[in-house]
Amino acid sequence: KLVAFAAIQGAYNIVNKVEGLYNRAVEQYGPEQKLEFPNTGYFLPIIYSLLGIPVTDLASAKRPLEVARELLPAHVQRATHLPYLGPLLDAGMAALFAEEIAEAIRYVDDPDFYLHSEECEVVKGADGKVDWSKSKVWLGAADDVVMRKRGVEFVDGSAPGFAAIVGAAPNKDLAKEIAEEYQRRNLYVFMAANQNGTTFTEQLIEADVQVGWNTRLVPFGPDISAAVFALGFANRAAMAFGGVKPGDYRRILQYNKDRVFAFVNALGEVNAEWAANAAGCVNWGFPTIADTDIPEILPTGVCTYEHVVANVGPHEMVQKSVEVRGLKTVITKVDIPLSYGAAFEGERIRKDDLFVEFGGGKTQMTELVEMAEMDEIEDGKITVIGKDLTDLGDKGGRMPMGIYVKVAGRKMQADFEPILERQIHHLINYAQGVMHIGQRDISWVRLGKPAVEKGFALKHFGQILHDMFHKDFGSILDKVEVTIYTEEKDVEEFTKKARAAYKSRDERVENMTDEGVETYYSCTLCQSFAPTHVCVVSPERTGLCGAYNWFDCKASYEINPTGPNQPIEKGECLDPVMGNWKGVNDFVSKASRGAVESYNFYSLINEPMTTCGCCECIAAVLPTCNGVMTVHRDYTGETPCGMKFTTLAGVMGGGQSSPGFVGHSKYNVIQRKYIVGDGGLLRMVWMPKSLKEELAEGLKRRGEEMGVPDLFDKIADETVGIDEATVLEFLQKVGHPAMNMDPIT
Numbered sequence: 092k093l094v095a096f097a098a099i100q101g102a103y104n105i106v107n108k109v110e111g112l113y114n115r116a117v118e119q120y121g122p123e124q125k126l127e128f129p130n131t132g133y134f135l136p137i138i139y140s141l142l143g144i145p146v147t148d149l150a151s152a153k154r155p156l157e158v159a160r161e162l163l164p165a166h167v168q169r170a171t172h173l174p175y176l177g178p179l180l181d182a183g184m185a186a187l188f189a190e191e192i193a194e195a196i197r198y199v200d201d202p203d204f205y206l207h208s209e210e211c212e213v214v215k216g217a218d219g220k221v222d223w224s225k226s227k228v229w230l231g232a233a234d235d236v237v238m239r240k241r242g243v244e245f246v247d248g249s250a251p252g253f254a255a256i257v258g259a260a261p262n263k264d265l266a267k268e269i270a271e272e273y274q275r276r277n278l279y280v281f282m283a284a285n286q287n288g289t290t291f292t293e294q295l296i297e298a299d300v301q302v303g304w305n306t307r308l309v310p311f312g313p314d315i316s317a318a319v320f321a322l323g324f325a326n327r328a329a330m331a332f333g334g335v336k337p338g339d340y341r342r343i344l345q346y347n348k349d350r351v352f353a354f355v356n357a358l359g360e361v362n363a364e365w366a367a368n369a370a371g372c373v374n375w376g377f378p379t380i381a382d383t384d385i386p387e388i389l390p391t392g393v394c395t396y397e398h399v400v401a402n403v404g405p406h407e408m409v410q411k412s413v414e415v416r417g418l419k420t421v422i423t424k425v426d427i428p429l430s431y432g433a434a435f436e437g438e439r440i441r442k443d444d445l446f447v448e449f450g451g452g453k454t455q456m457t458e459l460v461e462m463a464e465m466d467e468i469e470d471g472k473i474t475v476i477g478k479d480l481t482d483l484g485d486k487g488g489r490m491p492m493g494i495y496v497k498v499a500g501r502k503m504q505a506d507f508e509p510i511l512e513r514q515i516h517h518l519i520n521y522a523q524g525v526m527h528i529g530q531r532d533i534s535w536v537r538l539g540k541p542a543v544e545k546g547f548a549l550k551h552f553g554q555i556l557h558d559m560f561h562k563d564f565g566s567i568l569d570k571v572e573v574t575i576y577t578e579e580k581d582v583e584e585f586t587k588k589a590r591a592a593y594k595s596r597d598e599r600v601e602n603m604t605d606e607g608v609e610t611y612y613s614c615t616l617c618q619s620f621a622p623t624h625v626c627v628v629s630p631e632r633t634g635l636c637g638a639y640n641w642f643d644c645k646a647s648y649e650i651n652p653t654g655p656n657q658p659i660e661k662g663e664c665l666d667p668v669m670g671n672w673k674g675v676n677d678f679v680s681k682a683s684r685g686a687v688e689s690y691n692f693y694s695l696i697n698e699p700m701t702t703c704g705c706c707e708c709i710a711a712v713l714p715t716c717n718g719v720m721t722v723h724r725d726y727t728g729e730t731p732c733g734m735k736f737t738t739l740a741g742v743m744g745g746g747q748s749s750p751g752f753v754g755h756s757k758y759n760v761i762q763r764k765y766i767v768g769d770g771g772l773l774r775m776v777w778m779p780k781s782l783k784e785e786l787a788e789g790l791k792r793r794g795e796e797m798g799v800p801d802l803f804d805k806i807a808d809e810t811v812g813i814d815e816a817t818v819l820e821f822l823q824k825v826g827h828p829a830m831n832m833d834p835i836t
């Protein structure tokens with residue numbers, strides 16, 4: 092009861108403190124002072140999602156701060172004796188509203204307190220020790236680009252949830268142990284608060300662990316108030332991917348409880364303010380697991396085991412947390428001497444740590460997966476032809492490399508080869524201390540010294556691929572054999588063979604048309620987050636997330652016949668120009684439970700496809716320009732349609748069909764059927780420069796095919812302008828084809 096009292100007292104302290112901070116800020120900057128987290132369409136996300144109040148300046152922060160005050164239980168003593176959690180949870184919520192405002196004020200007071208980056212800047216001195224005076228580690232609020240990129244991992248299950256760690260471990264080795272345990276389970280670790288000035292983040296950095304969004308170890312901030320960045324991230328994900336409307340607090344909280352597996356680890360003594368935050372987290376269904384001997388943060392009998400667990404030793408922390416939250420995580424077992432998991436995908440190999448490099452422009456590196464007959468290969472056989480790492484001596488260096496994987500299985504098809512081959516990139520990256528970039532004949536691998544010291548050898552590349560192909564694709568293959576070449580002439584010869592294979596494969600995909608197949612595939616993977624969203628993928632319209640083309644869906648169906656990708660007989664064609672089929676409509680209306688009865692593949696004006704929050708691009712009509720624009724999610728600037736990507740995604744990302752707008756993949760822009768119902772690619776009048784450049788080759792090719800060889804140069808970008816009038820002027824000047832097309836209606 093004492094601690095329950097502490098939680099409420101802590102909430103009082105926080106609200107009092109923030110009120111003082113707020114009044115000081117108003118006096119200092121005036122009520123019109125802008126208040127915001129960087130690059131987000133969700134304002135201060137906890138307040139916005141739960142109260143529906145968009146805070147944009149100090150004046151508009153006044154109301155939520157009043158709400159916080161009103162939420163504080165009037166009688167502290169009595170509140171802790173009530174047989175239900177209401178007052179305590181309210182107090183926790185009050186603390187979080189106030190803290191979110193405090194963090195926003197910090198962005199005004201000290202704009203450089205947080206890095207505007209996904210990664211920390213750790214500077215080491217000549218002695219190899221961290222130079223804390225030069226290092227900057229706190230990342231603060233994730234912007235919407237990061238939230239979407241990482242949020243998708245929560246959607247597709249590649250990250251089951253997050254551990255919010257507050258405080259510090261007893262020492263840096265234990266911090267490392269705990270963090271790596273979570274990494275191996277694919278969880279994110281969100282870090283906030285300090286314990287007597289020591290933080291978990293700094294402990295990890297001291298222990299030489301890479302910290303940042305790329306390794307899933309995210310240092311939000313050194314104060315307990317930075318916990319709001321974790322909860323704000325979760326709530327934005329609910330709005331972005333779940334289509335939950337701001338202000339619908341019940342659904343926001345329920346959504347998190349059901350879908351985001353998160354919990355708090357309180358390391359070190361739990362003070363009143365931590366207790367208030369812990370109480371706040373219970374609203375989300377996120378329990379707290381502490382390593383100190385606090386009998387209860389919350390009242391006995393009401394809030395027991397499932398909300399707070401105390402006195403858990405550091406070695407048991409991870410196991411206990413995962414158990415309490417009811418999370419089933421599997422640690423991937425591959426037979427190599429390194430830790431292995433998705434959290435290690437994004438780590439970098441720093442120059443000083445580099446031992447050996449394959450490819451990357453200086454030497455050739457090539458990868459190829461090919462299908463073989465069952466009796467042609469031997470499962471598990473890994474052959475290294477040429478020098479191994481030990482031949483490089485202590486210094487390391489460079490080597491060419493060819494990785495040739497042969498797979499066989501009764502259900503294997505040649506069409507699956509590129510799908511398996513594309514896995515090589517992340518499967519190798521998952522190994523701790525191994526970095527993989529690119530694919531095919533432009534692959535590039537960097538291997539760190541620590542990996543080699545732990546005994547990693549070339550055969551382990553084969554081991555990873557063998558073990559993981561069996562694990563992930565066991566239903567289509569029975570045998571995996573890997574050959575690794577490191578002699579220059581062998582690699583050359585292998586590369587020649589590989590290039591011929593890539594070429595014939597590309598032609599096969601290029602020549603596929605929507606007319607040429609009777610079966611399309613559904614993808615309902617995103618329905619867990621956007622309930623009415625149904626993608627239907629055809630050869631000429633890849634999934635809007637960019638991750639699934641028709642072949643991928645076909646393979647996924649073979650691998651998992653009851654999974655999210657189901658074959659759809661497209662049936663009678665109701666409109667060949669718009670791209671509408673009876674069989675597809677029947678499927679969509681069933682799969683969306685009647686929410687969507689029909690949609691067109693090739694139009695954004697008439698009954699466009701549904702869009703979900705993980706689309707790569709969003710196209711929008713620009714009526715004045717008689718054309719369309721599209722914007723991809725990495726572009727954070729303004730666009731001529733008057734909305735940034737994140738606003739567009741917020742408007743339509745919940746699985747609706749919104750005439751005038753449609754989500755699509757980047758690659759789709761250069762597919763032949765791209766919005767042909769509205770005039771096709773010739774309607775494209777504006778794209779962000781970076782997207783234009785990324786697609787340059789295809790845009791030029793398509794322009795030629797469509798009889799406008801300089802189309803590429805006629806498409807405006809942000810350097811031309813970000814309003815319709817300026818863009819129109821440009822279009823008229825260059826004679827953009829859309830100027831002579833039928834009015835876009």
Ligand code: SF4
Pocket residue numbers: 614615616617618625626634635636637638639703705706
């Ligand atoms: Fe989600 Fe569609 Fe991509 Fe499937 S294809 S993962 S449903 S966006």
Ligand code: NI
Pocket residue numbers: 435436437438519520521522523524525526
């Ligand atoms: Ni790695």
Ligand code: NI
Pocket residue numbers: 246617621636703704705706
């Ligand atoms: Ni999606």
